[in-house]
Amino acid sequence: xxxQQIGEDKLIRRLKRLVPGRADVISGIGDDCAVVRTGxxxxxxxxxxxxxxxEGIHFTPDAKGSAIGHKALGRVMSDLAAMGGEPxxxxxxxxxxxTASVARIEAIYKGMSKLAHRYGAAIVGGDTSCGPVLEVHVxxxxxxARGKALLRSGARLGDILYVTGALGGSxxxxxxxxEPRLVEGQWLRKSxxxxxxxxxxxxxxxxxxxxxxxxxxxxxxxxAQIPVSAAARRLSGRRSGLDHALxxxxxxxxxxxxxxxxxRAFEAAWHKAFRLSCTRIGEMTAKSGMVELRDGKLxxxxxxxxxxxxxxxxx
Amino acid sequence: xxxQQIGEDKLIRRLKRLVPGRADVISGIGDDCAVVRTGxxxxxxxxxxxxxxxEGIHFTPDAKGSAIGHKALGRVMSDLAAMGGEPxxxxxxxxxxxTASVARIEAIYKGMSKLAHRYGAAIVGGDTSCGPVLEVHVxxxxxxARGKALLRSGARLGDILYVTGALGGSxxxxxxxxEPRLVEGQWLRKSxxxxxxxxxxxxxxxxxxxxxxxxxxxxxxxxAQIPVSAAARRLSGRRSGLDHALxxxxxxxxxxxxxxxxxRAFEAAWHKAFRLSCTRIGEMTAKSGMVELRDGKLxxxxxxxxxxxxxxxxx
Numbered sequence: 001x002x003x004q005q006i007g008e009d010k011l012i013r014r015l016k017r018l019v020p021g022r023a024d025v026i027s028g029i030g031d032d033c034a035v036v037r038t039g040x041x042x043x044x045x046x047x048x049x050x051x052x053x054x055e056g057i058h059f060t061p062d063a064k065g066s067a068i069g070h071k072a073l074g075r076v077m078s079d080l081a082a083m084g085g086e087p088x089x090x091x092x093x094x095x096x097x098x099t100a101s102v103a104r105i106e107a108i109y110k111g112m113s114k115l116a117h118r119y120g121a122a123i124v125g126g127d128t129s130c131g132p133v134l135e136v137h138v139x140x141x142x143x144x145a146r147g148k149a150l151l152r153s154g155a156r157l158g159d160i161l162y163v164t165g166a167l168g169g170s171x172x173x174x175x176x177x178x179e180p181r182l183v184e185g186q187w188l189r190k191s192x193x194x195x196x197x198x199x200x201x202x203x204x205x206x207x208x209x210x211x212x213x214x215x216x217x218x219x220x221x222x223x224a225q226i227p228v229s230a231a232a233r234r235l236s237g238r239r240s241g242l243d244h245a246l247x248x249x250x251x252x253x254x255x256x257x258x259x260x261x262x263x264r265a266f267e268a269a270w271h272k273a274f275r276l277s278c279t280r281i282g283e284m285t286a287k288s289g290m291v292e293l294r295d296g297k298l299x300x301x302x303x304x305x306x307x308x309x310x311x312x313x314x315x
Numbered sequence: 316x317x318x319q320q321i322g323e324d325k326l327i328r329r330l331k332r333l334v335p336g337r338a339d340v341i342s343g344i345g346d347d348c349a350v351v352r353t354g355x356x357x358x359x360x361x362x363x364x365x366x367x368x369x370e371g372i373h374f375t376p377d378a379k380g381s382a383i384g385h386k387a388l389g390r391v392m393s394d395l396a397a398m399g400g401e402p403x404x405x406x407x408x409x410x411x412x413x414t415a416s417v418a419r420i421e422a423i424y425k426g427m428s429k430l431a432h433r434y435g436a437a438i439v440g441g442d443t444s445c446g447p448v449l450e451v452h453v454x455x456x457x458x459x460a461r462g463k464a465l466l467r468s469g470a471r472l473g474d475i476l477y478v479t480g481a482l483g484g485s486x487x488x489x490x491x492x493x494e495p496r497l498v499e500g501q502w503l504r505k506s507x508x509x510x511x512x513x514x515x516x517x518x519x520x521x522x523x524x525x526x527x528x529x530x531x532x533x534x535x536x537x538x539a540q541i542p543v544s545a546a547a548r549r550l551s552g553r554r555s556g557l558d559h560a561l562x563x564x565x566x567x568x569x570x571x572x573x574x575x576x577x578x579r580a581f582e583a584a585w586h587k588a589f590r591l592s593c594t595r596i597g598e599m600t601a602k603s604g605m606v607e608l609r610d611g612k613l614x615x616x617x618x619x620x621x622x623x624x625x626x627x628x629x630x
Contacts, residue, residue, distance in 0.1 A: 003420060004413035008443055011417065018424045019438035020431050025404070034439035036404050036456075039357055046353075048439060050365075050406040050454050054446050089340070089351050091365040093408075093452045098319035102326065105318060109333045116335050123334035124349035124363060128323055131369050132447045137408045139365050139454035141351075 027151060030214070032082040032198050033142065035149045045149060047085045047142035051075045055134040059176065065104045067176040069111025072136035075201070077119065077180035078252040082199035083151070084189025085144040086182065087119050092126035093137035100134060108136060119182055150189055150256070152214035155196035159257035161219060161282040162266075167204055167251045168232025168244030175250040185254060187273060193266045197256035203249040205302055209291050211255060218287035221302070223295040227279045246302070257284060342466060345529070347397040347513050348457065350464045360464060362400045362457035366390045370448040374491065380419045382491040384426025387451035390516070392434065392495035393567040395457040397514035398464045399504025401497065402434050407441035408452035415449060423451060434497050465504055465571070467529035470511035474572035476534060476597040482519055482566045483547025483559030490565040500569060502588060508581045512571035518564040520617055524606050526570060533602035536617070538610040542594045561617070572599060 003011060016029045026035040026045060033047040053072045055061055073090065080087050092112065096105060109123075116123055121140070164181055181199070188194045196215055200207050204226070212219045223242065229251075232244035239247075258266045263280070270278045285292070291302045318326060331344045341350040341360060348362040368374055368387045388405065395402050407427065411420060424438075431438055436455070479496055496514070503509045511530055515522050519541070527534045538557065544566075547559035554562075573581045578595070585593045600607070606617045 001417045002413065003411050003415050003417060003443070003445070006417050011420065011443055014417070014421065015424045015443075018421065019428050020436070021439075022403070022435070022437035025437050025439050028437070028439045029441075034404065034406070036437075036439065038353055038361075038458075039359070042354055042357060044354070046456075048404055048406055048454075048456065050408050050440065050452070051442050052408050052410065052444050052452070054410065054444055057445060088337070089349065089363060091349070091363055091454060093365050093367050095367065095369065095450065096318050098317065100318050102316045102318060102321050102329070105326065106329065106333060109330045113334050120337070121335070122337035122340050122343070124336075124340050124343045124351065125365065126344075127366050128318070128326055128330075129367050129369055130318070130372060131450065135410065135446065135450075137365070137367070137452045139363075139406060139408075141361075141363065141456065143353075 027149065031152050032079040033085070043146055044143040045146050047080055047083055047144055047149065049076050049079045050137060050139040051079065052135055052137040063176060065107025066111035068136060069108040070115055071176050072138050073112040073115050074178055074180045074252065076138045076140045077115070077182055078199045078201065080140060080142040081180050081182040081185030082197055082254060083144055083149045084185050084197065085142040085149065086186060087121035087140055087142045089141045090116055090121050090123045091139040092123060094126065094128045095131035095135040096128065097132060097134065098130050144189070148189060150194055150197040152196055152198045152211045155211060155215035155217060155257040155284050156259065157217055157284055157286055158260050159195055159284045160260055160263040160280055161257055161284065162278050163200065163204065163227065163253055163255050163281050164276055164278050165251070165253040166227040166229035166277070167200065167253065168229050168241060168248045169235045170248055170250035172231040172235065174231060178252040180252060181254045184274060184276065188254070188256060191266065191269065193258050193262050195257045195259060197254060200251040200253045200255050201249060203247045204255070205246040205291065207255060212291060213289050216288055218285040218290040219282055220285050220292040220294050220299065221282040223293050225279060225281045227277060342464065346467050347394040348400070358461055359458040360461050362395055362398055362459055362464065364391050364394045365452060365454040366394065367450055367452040369450045378491060380422025381426035383451060384423040385430055386491050387453050388427040388430045389493060389495045389567065391453045391455045392430070392497055393514045393516065395455060396495050396497045396500030397512055397569060398459055399500050399512065400457040400459040400464065401501060402436035402455055402457045404456045405431055405436050405438045406454040407438060409441065409443045410446035410450040411443065412447060412449065413445050459504070463504060465509055465512040467511055467513045467526045470526060470530035470532060470572040470599050471574065472532055472599055472601055473575050474510055474599045475575055475578040475595055476572055476599065477593050478515065478519065478542065478568055478570050478596050479591055479593050480568040481542040481544035481592070482515065482568065483544045483556060483563045484550045485563055485565035487546040487550065489546060493567040495567060496569045499589060499591065503571060506581065506584065508573050508577050510572045510574060512569060515566040515568045515570050516564060518562045519570065520561040520606065522570060527606055528604050531603055533600040533605040534597055535600050535607040535609050535614065536597040538608050540594060540596045542592060
């Protein structure tokens with residue numbers, strides 16, 4: 001069996017079984033970041049995350065260097081945001097064809113440096129190496145108040161599901177320009193109202209399935225409430241705007257849950273704090289591992305292959 | 316100008332100027348690891364390091380998966396060793412052609428896991444991504460007693476230069492099988508006798524030039540004392556064994572300095588503690604940034620392009 005056939009989630013589950021742990025690892029492979037503990041009296045846990053962008057997969061050869069740098073660091077910051085954390089120190093492994101211009105490499109570092117500076121992070125090391133295509137591997141260390149990291153596994157039956165911003169059509173430009181939701185993620189953590197959180201990087205459908213599975217429960221989405229981005233609407237044709245919003249990925253918005261009894265207070269506080277939209281899109285259900293779509297009385301399972309009836313219904 | 320023309324050291328110096336810092340960064344870009352401080356009362360500083368291995372550069376397509384994993388993690392552990400530190404947590408970004416077999420990827424992780432387990436490190440996360448050639452990017456967080464990291468910059472005039480093991484010919488197999496000198500590095504740190512340390516990864520000539528430059532002084536090597544490995548001797552022909560020992564790289568031995576007045580006590584303690592050889596190869600001089608070779612009364616500068624007269628002299 002090869003890497004393509006097994007798929008990323010299954011490959012990672014297999015690799016996870018092979019690797020050694022330590023007692024100070026609070027949360028290892030399988031969440032947005034790893035959470036580790038440094039000392040008995042340290043008021044913070046550390047968050048560790050690495051993520052690459054690869055030419056031809058995460059950006060095209062004509063992408064601007066500064067945008068590549070922004071995306072490379074932004075992706076990792078989005079994962080720190082998804083735990084409620086703040087970034088501290090960054091390392092960068094750059095792989096580059098020997099013919100790449102120094103100006104392009106500098107533009108990548110300028111894109112990263114601008115974003116790092118905005119959120120108070122330092123770039124402290126890394127490596128440059130030759131390879132056939134341009135790649136930027138970013139490794140970040142962040143921190144979070146001890147024991148307070150927001151995991152994917154904390155959602156409870158009846159919790160209300162929220163997502164920030166709008167979803168879908170990221171390939172039209174958002175994937176290179178998005179703002180990691182660090183401010184919002186830290187605010188959500190401090191609010192004490194959030195039970196589970198992750199960022200939407202592989203599409204709402206896939207990521208919500210992961211959050212539900214990690215929490216051992218299910219979820220239902222209200223079709224009419226899903227915030228479809230303007231880009232996704234413009235793209236709609238063969239595939240609906242909703243389909244783009246569910247499946248496109250690279251939204252880098254926050255997906256999280258709040259207990260139902262606290263949801264009204266949460267919504268009021270959010271709207272006072274931010275202009276960014278935050279939309280109630282559904283709730284957590286008892287159907288373990290299942291994600292459903294609901295439109296009034298019509299409810300249908302959202303499978304890995306999509307949804308049969310709603311697509312037509314919503315055209 | 317492109318990446319090949321400018322060279323790695325110069326490129327890194329240019330990128331270093333672009334990146335933001337933080338007050339808690341004790342040592343950033345330019346040493347074996349970055350050193351950062353977590354809290355006012357933490358008894359440890361953290362060491363951060365990332366390094367890739369790329370197919371076609373650091374290993375050939377026929378290399379065993381377990382050896383690739385060993386090398387990928389071993390390189391980073393060697394850098395932690397070079398500060399006197401111990402490894403804690405590891406992240407791995409794997410880039411793989413979609414056609415790579417799952418068994419090969421698992422073998423890579425087994426190679427890493429075996430080495431991680433030996434030194435008590437946990438593999439806590441990472442990412443898998445598709446790309447044209449196999450690459451393993453390893454990110455490590457280690458720790459060191461607060462303020463005690465052994466930097467390249469601490470060597471003083473008259474300090475004695477030592478190197479562990481033997482040098483040269485690593486391409487014959489050592490580069491896939493070397494043992495990172497973590498035990499020795501921590502012992503050296505605790506001895507309190509070492510003023511500067513780094514690992515020999517790009518060849519003694521290049522790396523000693525870096526240690527000298529970081530310390531703002533020079534160094535002289537005793538030609539007859541340089542421990543030429545058996546592999547380098549076997550390779551000698553067009554290039555001498557000495558040339559292999561000076562230039563080959565990927566030795567992953569420790570290069571360090573000890574004040575002259577403590578050198579005899581140091582040597583006695585080392586030989587009591589380890590069977591691994593540790594060789595006195597020269598001393599630090601006042602000629603800032605210059606590395607010289609000495610054979611009795613004959614002294615010659617070792618330039619970036621090699622050494623003119625010794626090569627013949629030693630054939």
